[in-house]
Amino acid sequence: MAATSGTAIPSGPVDSPLDHLVKIRVPGNHLMTPLLGNRDQFLRMVRSEFPQAEIHVRGNEITVGGPSTVQIDHVGRVFEELVVLLQAGHMIDSEGIERTIDMVRSDERPSQVLGSTIVKAPSGLVVRPKSAGQKRYGEAIRRNTVTFGIGPAGTGKTWLAVALGVEALMSKTVKRIILTRPAVEAGERLGFLPGDLMAKVDPYLRPLYDALHDMLDAEAAARMFERGVIEVAPLAFMRGRTLNDAFIILDEAQNTTPEQMKMFLTRIGFGSRAVVTGDVTQVDVAGGRSGLVDLERILGDIEGVSFVRLGRGDIVRHRIVQEIVDAYERAPSR
Numbered sequence: 001m002a003a004t005s006g007t008a009i010p011s012g013p014v015d016s017p018l019d020h021l022v023k024i025r026v027p028g029n030h031l032m033t034p035l036l037g038n039r040d041q042f043l044r045m046v047r048s049e050f051p052q053a054e055i056h057v058r059g060n061e062i063t064v065g066g067p068s069t070v071q072i073d074h075v076g077r078v079f080e081e082l083v084v085l086l087q088a089g090h091m092i093d094s095e096g097i098e099r100t101i102d103m104v105r106s107d108e109r110p111s112q113v114l115g116s117t118i119v120k121a122p123s124g125l126v127v128r129p130k131s132a133g134q135k136r137y138g139e140a141i142r143r144n145t146v147t148f149g150i151g152p153a154g155t156g157k158t159w160l161a162v163a164l165g166v167e168a169l170m171s172k173t174v175k176r177i178i179l180t181r182p183a184v185e186a187g188e189r190l191g192f193l194p195g196d197l198m199a200k201v202d203p204y205l206r207p208l209y210d211a212l213h214d215m216l217d218a219e220a221a222a223r224m225f226e227r228g229v230i231e232v233a234p235l236a237f238m239r240g241r242t243l244n245d246a247f248i249i250l251d252e253a254q255n256t257t258p259e260q261m262k263m264f265l266t267r268i269g270f271g272s273r274a275v276v277t278g279d280v281t282q283v284d285v286a287g288g289r290s291g292l293v294d295l296e297r298i299l300g301d302i303e304g305v306s307f308v309r310l311g312r313g314d315i316v317r318h319r320i321v322q323e324i325v326d327a328y329e330r331a332p333s334r
Contacts, residue, residue, distance in 0.1 A: 020069045022076035024083075026060040031086050035079070042082075042097050049101050050075050077104045084111035099130055102313055108132045118160060119167040121215045127163045133314035134160060141275055144306040146268065148253075148295065149277045151310025157277035158251050162211035165247040165275075169229070174271065175245040176228065179208040180264075182235045182255045182285075208232055208251060235260060244269035253278035254285070254292045261291025281328070 026032060036043040036057065047055055052068040053075045064075045081100055082092060088111070090096075100110040118127045118138040129135040134156055141147045141164050149157040165177045209232065213221055224230040235256065250256075250264055253276045268274050278292045296307045 020065065020067075020072045022064045022072050024062040024064070024076055024079045026062065026079075026083055027087075029060050031083060032057075032060055034086055034092055035082055037092075037097075041094070042092065045094065045097050046075060046078060046101070074101075074104050081110040085115055088115050090115060095130075103132065106132070106313065119163045121163060121166060125214065127160070130156070130316045131310075131314040133308070133310045134316075137308045137310065138164065140306040140308050141273070145272075145304040146265065146274045146276065146299075146306070148292075148305075148307045149275065149310065150280060150292070150307065151314060152279055152281065152312065154315040155310040156314070156316050157310065158207055158249070159211045159214070161249045161251075161275040161277060162208065163215055165249060166212070166215040168247045168273065174247045174273065176247075177224075177230045178243060178246050178248045179212070179230070179232045179251070180235050180238055180249070181208065181251045182253075182260065208249070235264060238267050239263055241267055242269045243267050243272055245271040246273075248272060248274040250274065250276045251278075254280050254283045254290050256291035257285060257289050258291040261295065 026035060037045075043055065043057070047053070050068075050071045053064050053066045053071045055075060056063045056065075062079055064072050064079075066072055078100055081104065082097075085096070085100075086092060096114065099114065103110045103113060113129055113132050113135050116129060116135060118129055118134070120126050129138060133151070137147070137149050137157070138160060141161065149155075149161065151157060162177075162179070165174075165179075168174045169177055212230065216224070221230070225232075235250065246269070248268065253261065255278075256264065264276075265274070276292070280290065280293050283290045283293070299305050300307060
């Protein structure tokens with residue numbers, strides 16, 4: 001069957017007495033090497049993830065057969081989605097193969113997620129979502145006045161919020177970016193750190209600096225800090241202020257108390273947008289009274305407030321981080 005629409009065309013599934021079969025015709029031999037990988041690296045990855053599927057390649061046609069209907073349909077969809085991404089000009093790497101497989105298994109469309117753009121940074125960096133959850137998160141920040149991004153470490157909560165904050169600043173949607181974080185100790189003591197108060201809290205704010213410098217070159221960032229266009233401060237410094245025309249990011253919000261959370265949310269002024277990020281499984285605040293826990297029950301019905309929950313499938317760090325998160329979730333509470 002010839003491809004007429006410029007995408008991979010499945011000719012099946014076609015049932016036979018022995019196997020379930022799917023054939024994918026790839027439109028153009030030039031796509032085969034980036035699709036299958038150098039020395040068939042990507043093909044081997046797909047085979048290892050779907051051991052019951054027999055995958056055969058001849059020319060620009062991929063045939064998938066075997067006893068497992070689900071695995072064969074998944075393999076067919078994986079190759080179809082990868083072809084769509086390649087035709088749109090996206091490069092495929094090992095991480096992209098893994099994420100495509102995970103999304104197909106979750107009945108999601110990788111081409112609609114991985115092929116979209118969250119923001120184009122002034123540094124030239126194009127920020128794309130790496131999961132459906134990240135795509136929902138970025139869309140929620142654009143649509144709402146206050147967005148809560150809740151999920152485990154490595155899901156890109158802070159990094160994506162900073163990226164969208166820089167975009168809002170560059171487009172003059174806001175006049176400044178304010179990055180804040182509660183200075184709560186996770187087993188260490190602030191008193192043992194050298195320097196004045198700002199020197200002591202600087203390690204707590206370092207993840208915000210790191211994300212910011214990915215978006216802006218060092219010289220541009222330094223100028224914005226000097227002019228007060230970008231402000232980084234501990235949460236305690238927010239009390240008594242009204243923040244107008246600002247993109248405000250509260251990071252590590254699980255370590256706020258309910259009183260601090262209320263204080264922060266009531267700082268939001270006209271023309272401002274706020275993003276609150278946190279992981280409710282890593283509460284270090286004294287007494288365990290987190291201002292982020294149970295907040296959706298209180299604020300969930302307010303128009304302009306959105307809660308986006310990210311999970312293990314949204315983790316964009318090393319795959320072992322997903323396995324560590326899973327292990328902690330399976331472990332009995334102590």
